[in-house]
Amino acid sequence: MTEASVNLNNGGSMHEGTETVLEPTTTAHPLTPVFTRVVRVRRETKDTWTIWIERPDVYPGHRPGQFNMLYVPGVGEVPISIASSQRESAARIAHTIRRVGPVTSALVALRKGDYVGIRGPYGSHWPVGSAAGHDVVVIAGGLGLAPLRPAVVELLKLRRKLGALALLYGARTPEDLLYQRELAKWRQVLDFQLLVTVDRGTRDWHGHVGVVTTLIPGISFDPSRTIAFICGPEIMMRFAVRELLSRGVPPNQVYVSLERNLQCAVGFCGHCQLGPKFICADGPVFPYDVIEPYFLVKQL
Numbered sequence: 275m276t277e278a279s280v281n282l283n284n285g286g287s288m289h290e291g292t293e294t295v296l297e298p299t300t301t302a303h304p305l306t307p308v309f310t311r312v313v314r315v316r317r318e319t320k321d322t323w324t325i326w327i328e329r330p331d332v333y334p335g336h337r338p339g340q341f342n343m344l345y346v347p348g349v350g351e352v353p354i355s356i357a358s359s360q361r362e363s364a365a366r367i368a369h370t371i372r373r374v375g376p377v378t379s380a381l382v383a384l385r386k387g388d389y390v391g392i393r394g395p396y397g398s399h400w401p402v403g404s405a406a407g408h409d410v411v412v413i414a415g416g417l418g419l420a421p422l423r424p425a426v427v428e429l430l431k432l433r434r435k436l437g438a439l440a441l442l443y444g445a446r447t448p449e450d451l452l453y454q455r456e457l458a459k460w461r462q463v464l465d466f467q468l469l470v471t472v473d474r475g476t477r478d479w480h481g482h483v484g485v486v487t488t489l490i491p492g493i494s495f496d497p498s499r500t501i502a503f504i505c506g507p508e509i510m511m512r513f514a515v516r517e518l519l520s521r522g523v524p525p526n527q528v529y530v531s532l533e534r535n536l537q538c539a540v541g542f543c544g545h546c547q548l549g550p551k552f553i554c555a556d557g558p559v560f561p562y563d564v565i566e567p568y569f570l571v572k573q574l
């Protein structure tokens with residue numbers, strides 16, 4: 275194993291020790307992206323797009339919950355979660371991107387045939403493989419559905435091995451709901467509890483209104499055998515975790531995905547440090563019992 279691959283060997287599992295370890299894309303230098311083409315762009319909401327790119331030859335594959343560094347020459351590079359599962363397509367990779375600043379604006383302006391730089395995948399993943407035999411509760415807020423989407427796709431493929439399966443999804447308004455066609459398709463799966471809510475309804479919205487945690491009483495699950503995956507704004511994750519723990523879900527079976535200012539993605543620069551943890555190398559997906567002391571400190 276090369277020095278670079280030792281340092282970069284964070285594509286594997288810290289939660290599922292027996293699984294194959296994936297190594298990030300290898301180029302001449304570990305921080306150099308490889309270039310690949312955009313194959314499809316779809317607008318999701320007023321400020322969010324999903325972009326599919328061709329899988330580069332050197333890309334080793336990814337797991338649900340991992341992220342890539344996407345690079346637009348002359349603009350910059352940012353971490354973006356992987357929004358597709360390899361079980362859907364081995365040839366292309368999806369990222370769902372909200373336009374907030376210079377790099378994300380340049381990314382969502384890309385069109386079919388344009389080139390984009392990619393390095394990755396990085397980080398820990400949702401332990402989908404450990405969900406067999408458990409009830410599974412997935413809770414997503416806003417853009418947090420993007421990193422959870424590949425986990426949901428894989429959980430649905432594992433459906434027969436799971437107990438109860440629920441996805442609770444909340445967005446600010448009906449216009450902010452991602453993947454609306456897919457949500458409608460998932461609704462048709464008979465033994466999948468999919469509940470959607472918005473913070474503010476509109477005249478045409480006849481669904482649930484309220485924060486996502488208000489959906490929890492509406493699903494059936496056995497807390498002691500539940501594994502939960504949660505991603506969204508930190509305040510939403512705090513309330514969701516608190517609610518699940520109060521119902522008896524064990525803290526080591528609750529997983530959250532954290533976001534911080536993240537630059538190198540390989541555990542060197544320290545920008546994404548959270549206490550003794552690096553979001554890029556130890557996370558972004560953490561079991562709650564591991565991250566609890568830092569998770570509760572605001573702005574850390």
Ligand SMILES: Cc1cc2nc3c(=O)[nH]c(=O)nc-3n(C[C@H](O)[C@H](O)[C@H](O)COP(=O)(O)OP(=O)(O)OC[C@H]3O[C@@H](n4cnc5c(N)ncnc54)[C@H](O)[C@@H]3O)c2cc1C
Nearest residue numbers: 352353354355370371372374375376377378533534536558
């Ligand atoms: C592990 C990880 C996974 C991520 N996955 C995704 C993803 O799947 N899709 C996605 O769109 N973004 C994702 N992000 C966030 C994304 O990396 C940032 O939005 C991006 O770095 C902003 O770069 P910029 O140059 O466009 O804007 P900047 O100039 O860096 O920021 C512009 C403004 O937006 C604010 N801002 C930065 N990040 C966010 C944010 N996440 N939400 C709201 N405001 C923000 C900044 O504070 C600043 O005020 C992820 C971040 C991490 C750490």
